[in-house]
Amino acid sequence: MRPIEFTLNGARARVTVEPHETLLWVLRQRLAATEVKSGCERGDCGACAVVLDGRAINSCLALAVQAEGKSVLTVRGLGGPEAPHPLQATFVELGAAQCGICIPGMLVSLYAFLQEHPRATRGEIREAIGGNLCRCTGYQKIVDAAEAAARRLVGATE
Numbered sequence: 628m629r630p631i632e633f634t635l636n637g638a639r640a641r642v643t644v645e646p647h648e649t650l651l652w653v654l655r656q657r658l659a660a661t662e663v664k665s666g667c668e669r670g671d672c673g674a675c676a677v678v679l680d681g682r683a684i685n686s687c688l689a690l691a692v693q694a695e696g697k698s699v700l701t702v703r704g705l706g707g708p709e710a711p712h713p714l715q716a717t718f719v720e721l722g723a724a725q726c727g728i729c730i731p732g733m734l735v736s737l738y739a740f741l742q743e744h745p746r747a748t749r750g751e752i753r754e755a756i757g758g759n760l761c762r763c764t765g766y767q768k769i770v771d772a773a774e775a776a777a778r779r780l781v782g783a784t785e
């Protein structure tokens with residue numbers, strides 16, 4: 628076992644991990660970050676996506692020790708019911724979530740992407756979430772909401 632420390636949604640997280648434990652497992656099982664969803668656990672679905680030092684990754688493919696000293700952002704860190712991030716608010720307003728399992732991964736992937744590409748086209752947005760699978764196949768509304776949120780975010784900075 629090895630102690631590691633990183634920032635989780637702005638707060639310091641200290642946890643002891645086995646060298647082989649994935650970041651997904653440690654977030655959910657040791658740090659109660661169950662907003663990070665577990666799907667395939669082999670890098671295929673994007674349900675487990677988190678933002679690690681500004682970059683969206685599949686946490687099932689990362690070892691927890693790789694988070695040492697870094698910053699991890701989950702959908703909970705984006706915002707909550709009282710103060711939702713524009714992405715979250717727009718997804719709710721446009722009814723873009725069905726069962727919701729894919730949504731935390733979609734939102735953090737979109738967050739990281741739009742940070743880098745605030746004026747992305749619809750096609751680029753679709754590509755950015757190409758690794759986030761929705762079993763409910765709600766892609767139309769998801770992309771509609773992502774596009775609307777991107778416009779809202781750009782508008783807020785002008």
Ligand code: FES
Pocket residue numbers: 664665666667668669670671672673674675676685686687688
């Ligand atoms: S659970 Fe990580 S990609 Fe599917």
Ligand code: FES
Pocket residue numbers: 723724725726727728729730760761762763764765
């Ligand atoms: S909303 Fe159900 S998997 Fe996407």
